[in-house]
Amino acid sequence: MSSGAEFEAPSVQSMLGEAIRAFQGGGGGGGGGSAADLRSHRIAVNRASVEGDVWCRRGFLGQLFLPVLGAQTVAEVVRESREAAGKLEVLGMASNVAVELDQADSGGVNVRLLCERAKRYRLRTGVDVGNDEGMASVAGRMSNIWGGGETAEATFSRGSKTQSSFLGTLTAPVGTDPLTQVELRAAQAVLNARPYSAHDEVSRSLSAAYRAVKLAGWQHQLRYLAEWREICNLGAAASPTLRAEAGHTLKSSVEYTFTYDDRDSTTVPTSGTLAKATAEVAGLFGGDVRFAKARAELQTNQRLGASEWIVATGAQGGLLWNLDGPRGRSSLADRFFLGGLTTVRGFEYRGIGPRDRNDSIGGDVFYAVGASLLTPLPYVTTDALKGHLWANAGQLALLDDRGLLRTPRDSSGGRTRGLADEIRRFFMQPSVAVGVGLVYRQSIVRVELSCGLPLVAATTDRPKAGLQFGLGVQFL
Structure with missing residues (x-):
């Protein structure tokens, strides 16, 4: 050289x-x-x-x-x-x-x-937090495996909703660029869906991804995923819908994710914007589920002048379109769920949307919007603790004969409700809640204590008035 x-x-x-x-x-x-x-x-x-x-x-x-x-x-x-x-x-x-x-x-x-x-081997234990869930984990990491910046990591976790979880990843830079990487991942998780649905869900997956950060805040990711899911261990009171969903499904999908994030904090930002969009297509390379799925999220944060008052707004939406024809139905493992402190406050976790008996069965289309005002507190010298005024709204529905695409019926002799009426009702009659609370910013997690008041709720919703306590990273 x-x-x-x-x-x-x-x-x-x-x-x-x-x-x-x-x-x-x-x-x-x-x-x-x-x-x-x-x-x-x-x-x-x-x-x-x-x-x-x-x-x-x-x-x-x-x-x-x-x-x-x-x-x-x-x-x-x-x-x-x-x-x-x-x-x-x-x-x-x-x-x-x-x-x-x-x-x-x-x-x-x-x-x-x-x-x-540099240290090549690391072992750590700790408590990790995700949206509406706390987890204890042990993780091992090995860096620079073959002398080219490769990293292998294995994590085993147990949590309040996830009975057990294993995640193994192998990442390597493309060339010598740490901002462009390829990743191989193997994962297995056992999810306890109770009390919102009387079943367990087991997933085992293999995936390969290419990830690139082109500019400050911009990231692109392309992933291929093969996943084997099982709905199992049904409770004695499981609904007919849940019993029909029980069993195995195999998903083979390609997913693209675009992210722009220039926020000054991922937990309690005071400025910046988050924009994220994901598109997934399943069934192109095998598997027994075929669908197109899209999800988008937008969050803005702005300080009011030179004050410590911060206005945050957020919006989320998603669509799952089954590709098996008009009579096909989406799989429970692929649907969206809504409700809880990290999505629409003032409702139980997965407490918004379609339900059969006591089981939350998810939906194919959803939206959620929220506005928050973070305020300084008297006699509090740290800016990590703030007051919180919020308003959230959202709606979740199925796209089949149980939801927006149901066959119009008129047994009372009145006017038949068609598709246009269903869509109008979906967007004009969301579930709504308002509330006040406290927000604490820890280094890696956001802690919220909120007192919520549900204002509008559907008959299938599960509103939750009063205090809610939650830990998470991403909030509406």
Whole structure:
């Protein structure tokens, strides 16, 4: 890895020192235009190397140093060397990487990355939180498996709703870019759906994904998923709908997800926007379920002037369209569910939408909107705890003869309700709740204590007036 170009300068080491100091200082200082001249001075990189207790395979180093060896000015050498050092740290291959430039015998410059050994093995235990669920977990992680920034991780969890869960992932950068990765994943989970539905759900899946972050806040992901699901362990009081859903289904799907997120916090943001859209098609490569599914989410956060008052608005929506013909019905494992502190507050978890007896059976189309006002509290000096005024609304329905596409009937002699009337009712008569509460921002989780008052509820809904306590990451 060398360059044959020559460098003509009376003192390479002196010039490099001045140029690097000027580059680090952003071109300011008393040097005036000379700093810019030094940064733009042409130079050749003879050799680039990594030194320290670091394992990097030769092919990876060749790609890592290609931009460094191709640099033609001092500014380019410094910039590309810093970027190479940053990649080693982000990929977990080294820590405390320092860049050293010195004069080469041939008149050019040598680049050395001085590294300290990074931890390759990690084991942690802890309590993780998801939407409406707390989980205890143990996880093991191994970094830089084959000398190219690969990472393997295995996690076993038990939670309040998830009886047991295993997740194993293997990720590797594409080339040397830590912002572009491929991932292989194997997972198994046993979900206890009680008390909102008298069954358990077991899922086992294998997936492969390509993920790329193109610009700050923008992310694209393409995933292929093969998943074996089972609805099992029905309770004695299970509804006819649930009994008809029991058994095994196999899903083979392709999913694309686009995300834009420039919020200053993922838990209690004070500014920024989150936009996320997912499209999934199942049945193209086998499996016994065929559907097209789309989901979108938008969240905005804005501070009111220079005050500590924050206005947050959110909207979510989704559509699941069965591709097995007009008589086909979607699978319970693929449907949307709505209700709970992280979606529509003031209702039980999965407490909005179609129900057969005591079983929540989900829906094929939904929407949810919300508005929140976060306020400072008197006598509270920390900004991690705020008051919370909120209003939420949402609706969930099936797209078959039990829902919006039901066959019009008129047994009373009145006007028949058609599809247009059903759609109008769906959008104009959502379930609504308002309330007040407290929001606490912890480093990785948002904690809410809310007192809600349901204002509008359908006969199949399960409103929940009074106090609700929840932990989560993503809230409406």
